[in-house]
Amino acid sequence: MQDQAHLVADGADGSKPFAARIAKWCTYLLIAFPIVDYTLRLSFLHAIGSIWDKVVLLILALVALNRYIRGHRPAGFAWAKFAGWYILYCFALMLIGLGHPSVAFDGFRMDIYYIVFGLLLPFVVDPADVPKFLYAGAAVGILLGVHGVIQYVMAPQIPSGWVDVTEHVRTRVFSVLKSPNELGVTMEMMIPIIYGLCIWEKNRTRKWVYGLGGLFCLLTLLFTGTRGAWLGLGVALLVVAIAFERRLLIVLVVLGVAGFFLPPIHHRVMDLFNPVYMIKSSQGGRIIRWQTAFDTMSGNPLFGAGLGHYGGAVASTQGYSIYSDNYYAKVLGESGLIGLVLFVSMHVAIIREMMVTVVKRAKGRERYLALGGFAGVLAVLVHNIVENVFEYAPSIMLYFVMVGLFLLWGRSLENREGQHEE
Numbered sequence: 001m002q003d004q005a006h007l008v009a010d011g012a013d014g015s016k017p018f019a020a021r022i023a024k025w026c027t028y029l030l031i032a033f034p035i036v037d038y039t040l041r042l043s044f045l046h047a048i049g050s051i052w053d054k055v056v057l058l059i060l061a062l063v064a065l066n067r068y069i070r071g072h073r074p075a076g077f078a079w080a081k082f083a084g085w086y087i088l089y090c091f092a093l094m095l096i097g098l099g100h101p102s103v104a105f106d107g108f109r110m111d112i113y114y115i116v117f118g119l120l121l122p123f124v125v126d127p128a129d130v131p132k133f134l135y136a137g138a139a140v141g142i143l144l145g146v147h148g149v150i151q152y153v154m155a156p157q158i159p160s161g162w163v164d165v166t167e168h169v170r171t172r173v174f175s176v177l178k179s180p181n182e183l184g185v186t187m188e189m190m191i192p193i194i195y196g197l198c199i200w201e202k203n204r205t206r207k208w209v210y211g212l213g214g215l216f217c218l219l220t221l222l223f224t225g226t227r228g229a230w231l232g233l234g235v236a237l238l239v240v241a242i243a244f245e246r247r248l249l250i251v252l253v254v255l256g257v258a259g260f261f262l263p264p265i266h267h268r269v270m271d272l273f274n275p276v277y278m279i280k281s282s283q284g285g286r287i288i289r290w291q292t293a294f295d296t297m298s299g300n301p302l303f304g305a306g307l308g309h310y311g312g313a314v315a316s317t318q319g320y321s322i323y324s325d326n327y328y329a330k331v332l333g334e335s336g337l338i339g340l341v342l343f344v345s346m347h348v349a350i351i352r353e354m355m356v357t358v359v360k361r362a363k364g365r366e367r368y369l370a371l372g373g374f375a376g377v378l379a380v381l382v383h384n385i386v387e388n389v390f391e392y393a394p395s396i397m398l399y400f401v402m403v404g405l406f407l408l409w410g411r412s413l414e415n416r417e418g419q420h421e422e
Contacts, residue, residue: 097308
């Protein structure tokens with residue numbers, strides 16, 4: 001029945017129809033989001049740059065609807081039901097906050113918009129096509145990594161706010177993402193995936209490309225000076241090493257010790273223990289911002305201050321609050337304990353589904369690719385503890401697209417297992 005459904009959706013001869021090809025290229029655009037968005041937001045293209053992702057979403061939705069009507073009805077992701085509850089709850093908060101309609105709507109859009117892309121993927125992407133998309137994602141990551149290293153050599157001047165008052169750095173790289181923190185998110189997500197592809201790949205030339213490309217990405221991650229990305233990737237690899245691949249512990253110890261004595265890392269890490277840094281953090285930095293999130297939530301513990309009223313881009317633009325520098329604190333402050341529980345439950349479901357349907361099914365060298373995807377997702381979730389990672393459009397898009405691609409890849413592994421059993 002599944003084969004027949006695919007033929008109905010893709011044509012009687014199994015060929016890809018126009019709609020499927022359009023969906024494929026739309027997916028490539030999402031994978032290349034940082035480069036596409038940067039290019040389309042240049043002054044003479046800015047009108048297109050502000051709407052192109054909405055057009056892509058509309059096209060994907062129409063393709064999904066068309067394929068569904070014609071009989072292509074794959075199962076949705078297991079985490080989709082948790083996402084559905086979170087979206088429904090945010091929609092209710094938006095209705096409650098319609099006394100300030102623009103704030104309520106912008107807050108709702110900011111929280112749920114990119115989740116929709118991830119939910120659509122099973123209906124527009126076939127599992128067999130996933131490796132091509134992962135190759136494209138690796139290519140984008142390597143290009144940004146190479147550009148980051150070039151940028152470090154050129155040493156562009158950076159805003160004083162990117163450096164703590166007690167430290168001196170040569171520069172911090174940001175590539176086309178315009179922020180070292182955003183670039184750090186892309187690197188922490190893609191580095192384990194690129195090295196997973198390097199191990200999985202059989203072609204020697206491509207192995208070298210992934211190996212050297214991953215090295216450029218590691219250097220760029222270092223040159224971003226983003227401690228949150230270092231923390232996220234470090235914790236994620238440690239969890240993967242302890243839970244799935246103990247041999248990685250030796251590599252992590254060597255890299256950790258060597259990295260700590262590199263001046264850029266040593267100065268950025270040790271600065272956290274500087275008394276001046278602690279005083280400033282408790283007066284106007286992360287510590288006081290996290291405290292403020294709890295205080296904001298305590299006024300209405302279950303429902304928070306309302307969408308768009310705390311901790312993020314909308315609240316900052318409207319003058320309600322500054323950034324929380326912790327996305328979970330932002331969710332807690334604006335949507336209360338209920339919102340935080342639903343949000344965390346969605347991502348716990350994603351982690352669980354990746355473990356069950358991807359990591360446990362992968363065998364041999366492909367297991368390292370599965371672990372790379374799992375590590376990248378976990379790194380971003382850890383990074384959210386010290387940064388509003390999901391406020392960055394390229395970062396949250398990368399997160400949900402990669403989650404969707406790896407879960408679809410897991411389905412191809414399941415189908416292969418079934419064929420072996422037969």
